[in-house]
Amino acid sequence: MSGYDDWLRLDKLPHIWCPGCGDGIVLKAILRAVGRMGWTPGQVCMVSGIGCSSRTPGYVDVNTLHTTHGRALTFATGVKMARPDLQVIVVTGDGDATAIGGNHFIHAARRNIDLTVILYNNWIYGMTGGQASPATPAGRRASTAPFGMIEPSFDIAALAAAAGATFVARETVAKPFVLDKLIERALRKKGFSLVEAMTPCPTAFGRRNHQADAVEMVEYLRIHSTSKERAATLPEEERREAITTGVFVDIDRPEFCGEYAKLVERLREPVTA
Ligand SMILES: Cc1ncc(C[n+]2csc(CCOP(=O)(O)OP(=O)(O)O)c2C)c(N)n1
Ligand code: SF4
Secondary structure: OOOHHHHEOHHHOOOOOOOOOOHHHHHHHHHHHHHOOOOOHHHEEEEEOOOOHHHHHHHEOOEEEEOOOOOHHHHHHHHHHHOOOOEEEEEEEHHHHHHHOHHHHHHHHHHOOOOEEEEEEOOOEOOOOOEOOOOOOOOOOEOOEOOOOOOOOOOHHHHHHHHOOOEEEEEEOOOHHHHHHHHHHHHHOOOOEEEEEEOOOOOOOHHHHOOOOHHHHHHHHHHHEEEHHHHOOOOHHHHHHOEEEEEEEEOOOOOHHHHHHHHHHHHHOOOOO
8 A cells, every 4th residue: 555545534634734834744754654664554553642743643544542742652662562563653742752751752762662753843842832842942932932942952863862762863844755765764673763853833933933934944944954974074063053864873772572572481481490
């Protein structure tokens, strides 16, 4: 199955996203990647927390769980442990995954459970009206930072890498076909994979930051993104400002479900004196 219609709950459309929201571009990239995997919808489970981005599974015709804010990874861990045969995809926002869900995020990466996380980073809490998230860049405005954010932001990809994720990549919705290839690589990886998809929120973020025009926001992401290879050649200040893209981690290490199955097998062996 590879047509979008085969994977969409057409009866749930039109979607709730604002005109110009980038979330639909990420959804389409996910569907293109999943379509190439040769899976049937019954083999896939998509889990999300709460937020605009976390509405995604509502539109996808696979097994879906729309859970509680910050807890997508805990539910997904339970699903994967009970049904290691399922391909479990987690869809989450920067707030959902790294604020309220921050601990779950780093520990899922540390234990290297076989989940593919697509994290929509729009630099804001979109659904609740634009509060600052841990990803809001310093100096940018949010409803809770009306004079500009004074906290430094997380580098989410670096956070996942430091915690132990075995595949980590970042791309913007300005390059949707690069994004779907990275998602496909993440889906093929056995272990904790993260694709950080930089996506515009013209409504809650753009409006407060003189970027309410959706096309301009996508163009901003395109202009300000640069490959990690090129970023390495830039002066420190320019590098800090850039949205670095590409694959940051692609390694192999023991995966949690496999280690757990081995443990169970070991404990079932008859004890010999
Ligand atoms: C325990 C709890 N705290 C707060 C909320 C309110 N809430 C719902 S969505 C959200 C923010 C979502 O932001 P993000 O994850 O960045 O997703 P986006 O909407 O930007 O895609 C918050 C704070 C909630 N539903 N549950
Ligand atoms: S508030 Fe922002 S993230 Fe939410 S649907 Fe609107 S544009 Fe998208």
